[in-house]
Amino acid sequence: MTRLSRPDLAKRIAADIPVGAYVNLGIGAPTLVADYLPEDRNITLHTENGMLGMGPAAEGDQIDPDLINAGKIPVTELPGAAYFHHADSFGMMRGGHLDVCVLGAFQVSVKGDLANWNTGAPDAIPAVGGAMDLAIGAKSVWVMMDLLTKQGESKLVEQCSYPLTGVGCVSRVYTDLAVFEVGAEGATVLESFGESMDELRRLTGIDLKG
Amino acid sequence: MTRLSRPDLAKRIAADIPVGAYVNLGIGAPTLVADYLPEDRNITLHTENGMLGMGPAAEGDQIDPDLINAGKIPVTELPGAAYFHHADSFGMMRGGHLDVCVLGAFQVSVKGDLANWNTGAPDAIPAVGGAMDLAIGAKSVWVMMDLLTKQGESKLVEQCSYPLTGVGCVSRVYTDLAVFEVGAEGATVLESFGESMDELRRLTGIDLKG
Amino acid sequence: MLSKISPSVSDALAGIADGATIMIGGFGLAGQPVELIDALLEQGATDLTVVSNNAGNGDHGLAALLAAGRVRKVICSFPRQSDSHVFDGLYRAGKIELELVPQGNLAERIRAAGAGIGGFFTPTGFGTTLAEGKETRTIDGRDYVLEHPIHADYALISAYRADQLGNLTYRKTSRNFGPVMASAARVTVAQVDRIVPVGSLDPESIITPGIFVTHVVETGDRPWIASGQFETEAEEAEA
């Protein structure tokens, strides 16, 4: 199979983010997208713990414990940044002011349901953080994930078996094998990185549209 | 009848405001109370258009069109003042953070219902402003008014005939003839400025407690 | 760098269509976007719904827009003022619709629109004629009325300083409805006294982050600022 590497997938996602967009990049792999946003595209990063205009991770002397991102990693501030409190920050998300939010996922359904906060394991200690807010927190919510688990099961599914984070909230799924559009109309392949439609249908077990 | 003058009534109300209180003084007569708040009592004035730490009315060179009170009168700023937007300002009121609010009234009922925004005249153009927010916007809502109309009708009533501003919100009524406590238990005379209990009962037509 | 600076008030308002809902900031003169209101009058859009604390004073600004028959409905808290004769006449003649909203509910409904809240229970107005027909509920012994968000197509607001990213600061009580209105409209236009370079506004003191602002127009120091009477300490330091 032709698989895009994580950095290449991050690059692919970055290319789809519109000029001038306000963007929230979820914890984990989505953070990589930041490395591929050219400066001249004027993309502003939001971190839900209260900042617009977030810069790259802080290094050495730049590390300031009062300036962290949602993953609690020290970051930097770009010119034109602004700080606000948690209710204002999540109001900004909930109010649909962010253009794009990129999230990781355990599963996404063809209708755009998202499961990314809890594996449903009976002994798991639940922790949701901002996941459910991010799921409904942008004009476009995109998922970045491998299409298949290590066991070869599709993470794009007819119906999520894991506990949901949000209902019908995801519009696009970027995976290592292909890019999908999901929603009320079901799943459509927007771009394959090598696999045929039939092969993608076989791997996912879903009647994908082309 | 022994009537307290407006300034004397304002002085009387001012004396009851606790040290360190946060206070909103409604438009009109209640504004007079500000003139009788000694500096050493550390009372902070709120104006619902977005300010704590309001100073006296501005004069001459002090007049700044960007710095007005809720009555749209230019005012001044005291050291330690703070500005905030309308939703924050009314949240502060609604959330019960102000200690005292002093309002004018057309009528107050023995149960503490307030009518002060609309005479109910059929041709009146309705305008409510912040009246309903102020009515529920402090730990203690006090009314400052004449006890009787010019026609000699009591403005302290069993039940308001004018449209209500708020239900059961007033706790104390300062009038030119007496001070009353109102609420679920009915009306009690806290202090008379000269009239006997019987005379106050006769004037109001209410079975006042003494 | 992308810039939200618009060359003129008319450019900034070009997209307003007939039937639009327009929020207009300000409380009295403080925070009133005078130049934007005048530009809206010139722009020509009609059948408007205006959301604003007041419904116009005298014969200029919002009053002129009303007088020109361009406003179908006003959502406000305090339409009647000593000099609101234009609104008064239209209202008495049945030529304008009024939705009267207590001032704090107005601010909170606008805030709710910006913050994605579908409705909220407020104690303000409970038991009054302004809550007639509205859902009520007793929660923890207190009575509330259910109120819904007010969204707009455009918000026209006035601020003090902006940078080209649309970050805004305000001055004193002219802040009033600006920040919540900026968050509640599809397109927000801010007129500001001065546009300053990106990075010169303190990130701790930006009241409206640029994400809420679509167009910024510099309209120059207002007379009482231009006179130098009220120069702020920060600007003295800058000078």
Place this chain on the structure above:
Amino acid sequence: MLSKISPSVSDALAGIADGATIMIGGFGLAGQPVELIDALLEQGATDLTVVSNNAGNGDHGLAALLAAGRVRKVICSFPRQSDSHVFDGLYRAGKIELELVPQGNLAERIRAAGAGIGGFFTPTGFGTTLAEGKETRTIDGRDYVLEHPIHADYALISAYRADQLGNLTYRKTSRNFGPVMASAARVTVAQVDRIVPVGSLDPESIITPGIFVTHVVETGDRPWIASGQFETEAEEAEA
């Protein structure tokens, strides 16, 4: 002038009773009121409900309070972290109650308490297990869950500067839950790096007005500030 300055963290917390609900600010280390949490541990009140974004890290601070068996219930968004072994152990042993709330709903519920809102419809969590048993409603085609305010007896927060009136400013992303928690508690205690004279905080830049603050305790510049590494421009100007 009345002063809200408390001579020590222990004085400021003296009134906390058993069974109290305590909000604790901070997101990770940023904005965490370290000295106040330590003082709460010493203070002795038990059977507490703690409202905080996290449920403690490592063995100090909130984790130590939990380990001492002083907390009956935690209301938070993210209890599980790499080093949340104290909470994890108590939770697995059934010795602590957890109310898990999505982070934005947590912030909004706290804000609602401070702003006198009786409840609000939020889209966050709709259709998930965290909305089970809660009232839902479709408004204008969108699905919402009804959420209620979270009030507290005490809020313990950390800020950057205070004056003796209790006005507060924050520093960068340490602002987080501080302003909303300050508004939602009967008593708010703020630890700050430095107390400055009344009038020296810019009235446009005060984030938490003193009306929301009961006690202020100066705890001194934190190490990364004391080192001089991050001196702000304003303070350079002041110096």
